[in-house]
Amino acid sequence: MYGVKRILGIDGGYRGFYAKNTIPLNSKVVNDIHKRGGTILGTSRGGHDTTKIVDSIQDRGINQVYIIGGDGTQRGASVIFEEIRRRGLKVAVVGIPKTIDNDIPVIDKSFGFDTAVEEAQRAINAAHVEAESNENGIGFVKLMGRYSGFIAMYATLASRDVDCCLIPESPFYLEGEGGLLEFIEKRIKENGHMVIVLAEGAGQELMSKSMESNTDASGNKLLKDVGLWLSQSIKDYFKKINMVMNLKYIDPTYMIRAVPSNASDNVYCTLLAQSAVHGAMAGYTGYTSGLVNGRQTYIPYYRITEKQNNVVITDRMWARLLSSTNQPSFLGPKDIPEEKKEMPEKPTLDGENCDGVVDIPPVTKEITK
Numbered sequence: 001m002y003g004v005k006r007i008l009g010i011d012g013g014y015r016g017f018y019a020k021n022t023i024p025l026n027s028k029v030v031n032d033i034h035k036r037g038g039t040i041l042g043t044s045r046g047g048h049d050t051t052k053i054v055d056s057i058q059d060r061g062i063n064q065v066y067i068i069g070g071d072g073t074q075r076g077a078s079v080i081f082e083e084i085r086r087r088g089l090k091v092a093v094v095g096i097p098k099t100i101d102n103d104i105p106v107i108d109k110s111f112g113f114d115t116a117v118e119e120a121q122r123a124i125n126a127a128h129v130e131a132e133s134n135e136n137g138i139g140f141v142k143l144m145g146r147y148s149g150f151i152a153m154y155a156t157l158a159s160r161d162v163d164c165c166l167i168p169e170s171p172f173y174l175e176g177e178g179g180l181l182e183f184i185e186k187r188i189k190e191n192g193h194m195v196i197v198l199a200e201g202a203g204q205e206l207m208s209k210s211m212e213s214n215t216d217a218s219g220n221k222l223l224k225d226v227g228l229w230l231s232q233s234i235k236d237y238f239k240k241i242n243m244v245m246n247l248k249y250i251d252p253t254y255m256i257r258a259v260p261s262n263a264s265d266n267v268y269c270t271l272l273a274q275s276a277v278h279g280a281m282a283g284y285t286g287y288t289s290g291l292v293n294g295r296q297t298y299i300p301y302y303r304i305t306e307k308q309n310n311v312v313i314t315d316r317m318w319a320r321l322l323s324s325t326n327q328p329s330f331l332g333p334k335d336i337p338e339e340k341k342e343m344p345e346k347p348t349l350d351g352e353n354c355d356g357v358v359d360i361p362p363v364t365k366e367i368t369k
């Protein structure tokens with residue numbers, strides 16, 4: 001449509017700009033990538049050397065850069081955009097929001113999230129079958145979600161087989177009255193089985209200080225395996241109270257991330273890509289292409305990078321989850337920040353992303369002509 005002759009793929013994330021050869025892309029090369037999981041370009045953490053990246057863009061004569069990834073990637077794109085602007089280069093920088101975690105703010109959802117939720121159902125179904133088939137069975141599923149529990153929350157709501165969903169945004173405790181272990185014992189006594197879904201970032205603070213972890217190359221906290229730790233704690237508890245229990249632990253995290261995208265994500269990806277290109281061709285730069293309240297928009301980087309999208313546990317969606325699982329909130333009044341105690345009803349479809357959409361500024365014509 002625009003007569004573009006040369007498209008280069010950057011191999012292996014940000015460091016690929018300066019440490020690797022580019023991968024020529026054409027319609028033949030990308031013809032069936034939507035049917036495969038993963039990425040033909042490769043991915044990595046770390047490696048964001050802004051000067052070298054922008055040098056590489058400049059040296060190669062690149063005039064449009066499309067950067068695909070999660071909230072960290074969008075922050076990286078924003079830094080590149082600033083440097084390009086500082087140097088006065090005529091290069092458009094555009095972000096495409098791709099992450100299964102759905103932790104990018106403002107937009108309705110990121111590309112990959114729907115697929116992850118759908119695939120998580122398989123693991124939850126398996127956990128349910130195993131739990132039902134064993135005496136006092138517990139099916140325990142760990143899902144991704146380092147800081148944001150969206151996959152766990154939506155998979156739980158979709159499945160309706162889950163008795164307890166634990167996410168990073170909602171603190172919980174194990175022992176004593178109102179604690180998780182007491183709840184599990186009660187639910188098992190009532191139903192004879194249960195399913196627990198856990199986002200990997202949940203309950204990290206409960207694990208021993210001796211298991212203190214570092215950060216990955218991107219600066220993300222390296223998580224301790226809360227799934228294994230929690231399943232062992234549950235087993236120890238049932239041993240202590242001398243009650244039979246069969247816990248089956250399922251960790252489908254990388255299997256979920258590796259599947260090809262589903263139909264809904266394929267369509268979404270097409271919209272994101274087309275919209276991103278139209279924006280750059282129209283002369284815009286410094287934005288992430290995304291769906292907001294069902295409409296394709298161009299969102300200036302400063303709105304994307306100012307915060308992370310997290311589950312708001314005082315919002316309606318989490319309330320819906322609590323009523324669906326009938327789990328306790330595990331919260332005392334002290335766990336709810338003052339300003340969250342009286343949240344006004346928000347005028348969106350699902351209670352999420354409200355903060356970002358009410359006053360989205362018009363696209364600033366951050367254009368390098």
Ligand SMILES: Nc1ncnc2c1ncn2[C@@H]1O[C@H](COP(=O)(O)OP(=O)(O)O)[C@@H](O)[C@H]1O
Nearest residue numbers: 014045046047048069070071072073075076218
């Ligand atoms: N504040 C930042 N400034 C510059 N680059 C960043 C920043 N945060 C993240 N990046 C770059 O983006 C990459 C991807 O971020 P990461 O958090 O690993 O994944 P995701 O994009 O899925 O959130 C990082 O490896 C790093 O190169």
Ligand SMILES: O=P(O)(O)OC[C@H]1O[C@](O)(COP(=O)(O)O)[C@@H](O)[C@@H]1O
Nearest residue numbers: 070098099100101144145146200216
């Ligand atoms: O082990 P890796 O490759 O660093 O990835 C694990 C992390 O990936 C995430 O799913 C984010 O992945 P995406 O950005 O690809 O969606 C986190 O939830 C998880 O902690």
